[in-house]
Amino acid sequence: MANKTLKAYRMLxxxxxxxxxxxxxxxxxxxxxxxxxxxxFSLDEAKKISDYLNVPIEQLFFAHEVNLLNTV
Structure with a gap:
């Protein structure tokens, strides 16, 4: 399954x-x-991405829906 949430945050x-x-x-x-x-992703990689994007790891990797409107 593709990580649409990660891609959306990265692009945003x-x-x-x-x-x-x-x-x-x-x-x-x-x-x-x-x-x-x-x-x-390994857990270490996920943590590094989360830290860099300043988005909680749970939100990046475990969210079921992408709703960026509430994060801006």
Missing amino acids: KGIKQEKIAKILGITLTTYSNKETGKTK
Whole structure:
């Protein structure tokens, strides 16, 4: 399952996949595979993304709906 919430927050903040991949120390292809759900993020990776985007990890990775209107 693709992580639409993560992608939505990343795009809302104007951050490219390349930047997150660099923060995680992984390739763009690896990051893309994780964001699209082909492979999973480790807990450490999820925490780093959460911290960087300043969004609670639960909201990024466990939310069932994307509702960015209430976060702006």
